[in-house]
Amino acid sequence: MRFDVMTLFPEMVMTVLGESIIGRAQRAGLIEVHAHNIRDFSLDRHRKTDDTPYGGGVGMIMTCQPIYDCYKSIVDEIGDGGRTRVVYMTPKGRIFNHGVARELAEYDNLIFLAGHYEGVDQRVLDEIVDEELSIGDYVLTGGELPACIVIDAVSRLKDGVLAAPECYEGESVASGLLEYPQYTKPREFRGRAVPEVLLSGDHAKIDRWRLEESVRLTRLRRPELLLMHPELEEPLLPKKKGKRKSKGDE
């Protein structure tokens, strides 16, 4: 799968995605990431990429021409390379989640526009963008990190990027429930013991405990997710359980 990011800060994108699992996936040829500097496409003699807004107001607006020409050069490069979707990262977009990541993973090419300043001229958005996406209800200084987040979440769904598919199937949110707590050695840390059941060797019991913990955490922190799993609510758990010693649960 190929990802292209149109940005004023290509190094920001390549640095973030050059590390860890996504960096390794690129080096293994499982995914391709290309960052394109919009400024390189500006026909302005000062290589300008923004201008003042019509109608007045503060801030600068990214102009159509450099973005459109950047987009055209990417499309030419991709050529006949399969299904392509163009995504503009903006707080005004549809909220990104695991389901959206799965949808996007079906494409062969994703082209991202990472906006800056106060916005982008609407006409170039109308011309090239298929979808606007937001990574949450807060405003960042630009769309580069949001684009990296989407690329990370989509890439890890592609074959071979993670060591084993079961790595993602049972995970928080991907399964519709929050992930149960995990423990490793030592058996005791600052007086906190690993739950006995995990040492029991009884795998049916361990699976049940993990599911119960997932449901408990989900009910506590993200009750709206449980609406998608009515079958888990009834038989599994008494509605009220004793409080646990976890700083995050209050």
Ligand code: ADE
């Ligand atoms: N650009 C700035 N803030 C953003 C957000 N929350 N999501 C996507 N793109 C953005």
